[in-house]
């Protein structure tokens with residue numbers, strides 16, 4: 138059955154064939170041995186950080202969803218990737234539903250992309266896009282954005298859940314049937330999740346998120362799901378006037394942003410949902426001039442900070458009760474999980490002692506009222522993220538060492554049982 142005859146692709150998507158499965162028009166069960174994979178060779182975008190997150194490049198027929206905040210650089214990244222992917226024999230197609238071709242051209246000029254290998258198509262009707270791809274299957278296809286494309290035969294408005302579901306299924310079918318790697322740009326909601334039905338994330342092969350901390354020129358690309366690669370990889374980019382540049386040494390970037398010799402700064406590998414992200418915690422301790430000591434926190438719970446101050450005083454022998462305490466999570470991030478306790482407590486101790494903690498160290502763990510350190514989830518992932526970004530040492534709860542030995546992933550591990558032990562260790566008391 139040819140794709141041109143398809144009227145209800147969402148139903149027929151189950152019967153799609155990869156291009157390598159032979160030219161036979163009859164769909165039949167095939168043994169694993171018989172299935173050829175020659176046509177499935179990865180297409181590298183040539184942007185190393187992007188290829189790494191993809192698991193080594195785009196897979197023919199692969200459907201990739203790229204989400205991220207407005208203005209973060211989704212269109213920029215994908216236009217750059219298309220230019221590198223396209224060849225003279227096989228152009229790439231950039232479908233723009235949000236910007237005019239002139240606006241895309243302006244961006245291309247800024248990115249110094251002037252090649253004739255990238256075709257721009259300003260279209261929002263799914264039928265027209267499918268027809269264009271079928272007429273000349275491109276080397277890679279970008280739909281910017283999936284929310285802007287619609288099927289006029291459906292009653293619902295463009296961007297609605299049913300439109301997104303139906304239109305995405307069509308692109309899934311098209312990608313698999315024609316072997317075209319397809320990248321869909323997806324809007325995110327206010328909470329940062331991909332807008333549209335959750336089923337969209339199940340439908341596609343790969344879900345990538347583009348993130349940044351407020352005001353920073355750096356962007357992090359993460360795989361949230363990847364059928365063709367690990368989701369532990371991250372890609373780090375810098376937004377420049379000429380487009381997104383790769384940051385080849387992310388650890389240097391993170392260390393450069395934080396004052397290495399300043400007391401009161403500790404890095405924690407925090408979990409954002411299922412993803413680890415390195416967060417810098419800063420604390421400032423100052424003797425109270427008059428009145429009640431202040432406990433002011435930005436990005437961290439005030440009550441939790443008050444609790445940590447009491448535990449530091451009672452269990453680790455620090456004189457904090459007569460001091461104003463300020464805690465800030467750098468980059469405007471929120472540190473909500475209990476695993477942040479140890480980093481905050483160590484930042485307070487470091488500020489009080491006016492002594493920085495050693496460069497390249499990070500800390501995580503929950504602090505109990507008895508001053509004990511409690512294990513937290515995803516120890517391995519946190520360590521991996523720290524190692525990936527160039528950290529050398531980690532202070533963690535002894536109980537979190539289950540199945541781990543030091544060094545792990547190149548990171549020296551310092552398991553500790555109590556907060557007092559952790560303070561002694563990092564401040565070399």
Ligand SMILES: Nc1ncnc2c1ncn2[C@@H]1O[C@H](COP(=O)(O)OP(=O)(O)OP(=O)(O)O)[C@@H](O)[C@H]1O
Nearest residue numbers: 205206207208209210211212213214376377378379
């Ligand atoms: N001349 C410039 N110099 C440096 N950075 C620029 C310049 N022009 C644009 N930018 C950056 O590019 C970003 C816009 O990139 P892009 O349009 O690719 O984002 P997007 O994620 O596709 O956004 P949207 O969700 O609105 O489609 C701007 O937020 C800005 O950071």
Ligand SMILES: [Mg+2]
Nearest residue numbers: 211212213281
């Ligand atoms: Mg855009």
